[in-house]
Amino acid sequence: MEGVFGLLLMLLGVSQAVETFCDGRQDGALCYGALGGSVELQLMDNASEIPRYKWRKKTSVTKTYQMILTGQKNKVKKNTLRSRSVFIPNNGTFRINNLNSTDSGKYTLEIFDSNEHKNRSQILQLFIEAPVSSVQLVSECLPQGLIRASCLPEGGDSPQYSWTLDGHALADSELLSRDNGTNFIVLRQNISGRLSCSVKNHISHVSRDQIVSVCKEMKTYCDGRQDGAQCYGSLGATVVLHLMDSFLEIPKYEWRHQSLTIFKSRTNTIFSHSLQSRYLLMPSNGTFTIKNLMKADSGKYTLETFNSDGRKTGQRTLQLTVQAPVSSVQLVTECLSTLELKVSCPIVEGDSPQYSWTLDGNTLTDSELISGNNGTNIIILRQNVSGRLLCSVRNHVSLVSKGEFISPCKDTSQLRCGLMFAAAVLSCAGIGLYFKWKETKYKKMLITPQIEENPEDFQIIEQSNLADV
Template sequence: MEAVFGLLLMLLRVSHGVETSCDGRQDGAQCYGALGGTVVLQLMDSASEIFRYEWSKNNKTAILQGGKNKKLINQIEKRSSFSDGTFRINSLSRTDSGEYTLQTYDSSGQRSEQRTLQLFIQGVEAYCDGRQDGAQCYGALGGTVVLQLMDSTSEIFRYEWKKNKIITILRGKKNNIVFNVIDDRSFFTPSDGTFRINNLSRTDSGEYTLQTYDSSGQRSEQRTLQLFIQAPVSSVLLVSECLSQGWTRVSCSSEGGDSPQYSWTLDGHTLTDAELLSGNHETNNIILKQDVSGRLVCSVRNHISSVSREENISTCKGVETSCDGRQDGAQCYGALGGTVVLQLMDSTSEIFRYEWSKNNKTAILQGGKNKKLINQIENRSSFSDGTFRINNLSRNDSGEYTLQTYDSSGQRSEQRTLQLFIQAPVSSVLLVSECLSQGWTRVSCSSEGGDSPQYSWTLDGHTLTDAELLSGNQTNNIILKQDVSGRLVCSVRNHVSSVSREERISCIFINCTLSNGTHISQWVSAATNTLCIELTTAPTTETSTVGKETVNTVTITNVTSSNQTVTSSISDDPWYFRKNNVVAIAGVLLALVILVLVGVAVICSQKKQKNDKPKEETDEQELTYADVRFMQRQGQQVQKRAEVEVEYGQVKFPQRPRQSVERAGDDCLYAQVHKDR
């Protein structure tokens, strides 16, 4: 009976939450987890004293392996954690069901213990009374919903239950079920009118209509219910951070879950406006005021599940500043919500009586040698031997403070004042840059909060100069001249804080035509440019030497993309590499080729006439020819070829031998070029 009660209790826990726990230290333990949820298994009392252990599933797959002074191996570490005998598994699926075996070994390798546990993964189960017309019911994705459709079918002559008024799901007469189209995952009990649907999917959502008929075939009743299938919430994450003013920002998020709703409690009570700076107890992000601390709980729920996470929140310290107030007329600054440490005196031990007042009216501190200290703000300050520390500063703390000291006769021996200014610290700097039409770069710098912010700029580590700046300098908006690029840093500061932000600045000029004929010619940021593809292959000149033959190959590559052509103007390159001169180059080279061919013809003619004359000895000749190519490189889309396409022209002369060699009269293939040495 106890086992049955325990099982029912476990099932109840599964149906109301997605995190369950189970003691697996007893052999044969039965543990239950919620589909998509978390299970916490107590496998051992402590793992620190076990020489070696292994936890496997179905006697096949080793899930955990570790031991004393051994590295832990966890096969599912992405969704689980193991800490000194306790194993936490998240995002449970039905495949996690099975028999798990724990084996422990001593230093000799002998197995010292073995025990098993059965893990069952079940869907979240929900119940809904659908006997009221217009009822709204919710089921968990992958889980089970139990719908109370009728009290009993025994007195109902005929009934039908349809989805979206089209698909008949269930039909019956009195206590007999005629058919159930989803009988493979559902069960209807005529005696109590409950319909149980398992393994719910999102397609089960919809409007369901129940119609009952009497023996004459007349409809006696009709009512509808809306069924909504939701993913359960799980694995709540709580993240807190201290802000500069001493406030605490806390964010709460859950893994999965449809339509999550949030609620917060602090030490058991709902958060109040006195504790909250922003947000409310129903949002997932809140900011707590300074000095708010305690056990903070975030609860996340939807209609079919609920899970929570707690964290102990301690008081955040604000920005702390210090100031030497021993000089008359000192100016001191404190951060809003922070702390200021004021050095008022060297020591109070030798001062008979002193008084520190605000605006010559309110005495803040009173004390002296062998006198009791009176501190009007002792709940947020402390005074120790001349140093006054004030916490949780507010704007009301700003003002003029006067210190007066007196000797034993009651005569004032000294008086000095200090000005205290309370400022909000700067934070979260935002840097935005924009390329202007002239090639200039406009950059704006802004900070979140902060009183009297002051701005400064550096480029690659040095302060911006007039040669780089078109306008601005100490302002939050500047304009950089053309061709100025590098690592730009904007620093924002006031008397109590300082923050900075950096960004790489570079504006480039693009000039291209898109496939639709749109011409783009403008300055854009190099980092974010997506309009044109830059020239990726530069003009190259290759020189190779074979024997005494020197070959010079000039290649000009025009890069095109599938939908645009990029034009680039580079002032430092030779004129013949510029794309705009391609047509002119082609014409010039064509004329050169024609001249070469005419020259060859003339030389051949003269050669033929002199063929019978004795040949003069000539010096060795160095053969040089040029290989000039114009190639159109194609991308994904074939571009129209240029009308003039010159492959190359060769003029080749072999080295002449010292002895005379007679040539055939018509054997003129190359022109001989003699070069005097």
């Protein structure tokens, strides 16, 4: 009964798994199987015409050979994998179920004639890979209108990636990263359409599509008309600084970054000593724009104004801070031994991140939060806390969040004890049955000689009686 139950479990598991076929009749064949699935290997055309054959595997650790299959014509003499495999002599196929990583390796088939001479041998290399079960496609807008797309597979050994846009392979005019074989790409500006990511290995292939739209250029605005204004810009994006209502009525002015003069102007004529294509001054509305912001753009800016006689009439300073935006965030949960839930909120990138947490839309309270700090990237929740947990990460130029439903941690100690007790009971029952079987067998052995000896005893008595007569 136990064997039948185990066989049913094996068959149910295989029916849900991946099945592959490989022709291994050519020497040096490369075959692949899915972890937990089945592989059918054709080793020969027909074993019924072969006097003797044996199939063995070379172990990677000891470098010795392990015999797998031996046979003569239609008769299989030995199959060390018989619990999860079957060999069909009339078509020469060997099927292995419930594949595991130890099945990987080099297999050698040797065929002998009727005189026990080896006719030929052929090698087959089998690789067991975990299949790619699913994939997610995540896209986000970057500064300057770029799009970063990430292809996140679940499971899978040695994944290979490919991307298409509206059914065609991405061209250099669309792809900024110039690499179409990685799990993330960066698209150029003004790219839109149906983006598809495909992930495959030798035994699986999955894909995911998503419509991507043109990203608008990230731009921040800051009113710098007050002395000592604090302004922020996103790395790689654009910032517009409002310096004055208008420069048209000002005879002369000078705009500096630290000690470097950017603009000088007299009678609405601009003289620039460091003019770059990413700077733009609009005298009519008093704005100064910096495109493609860099960390070097951070610092103190000074605006000085003068009258027609060259006398300084005013001076204001502005502090600009350029920050990398928070691009993406994850939620990672872990049950502690005390049944408390540890939750971390890691980010991929971003300067000076600030964290906040909510549960079902409400700020976490001391009755829920054991660590007592709602502003860190790691928190510890008390026992029996459940609901939709949301982690928000922000800085002065970005805000991202990630939510997830959480459940109380379960106490598995009683379950483990129960399983251990059940295992102990089954072991004791097995030992008891074994000794009961041994006792029964021993009693039978004692009874059998008595039955054989009784006729001889009668025969001896009869002979002795005859002698007396």
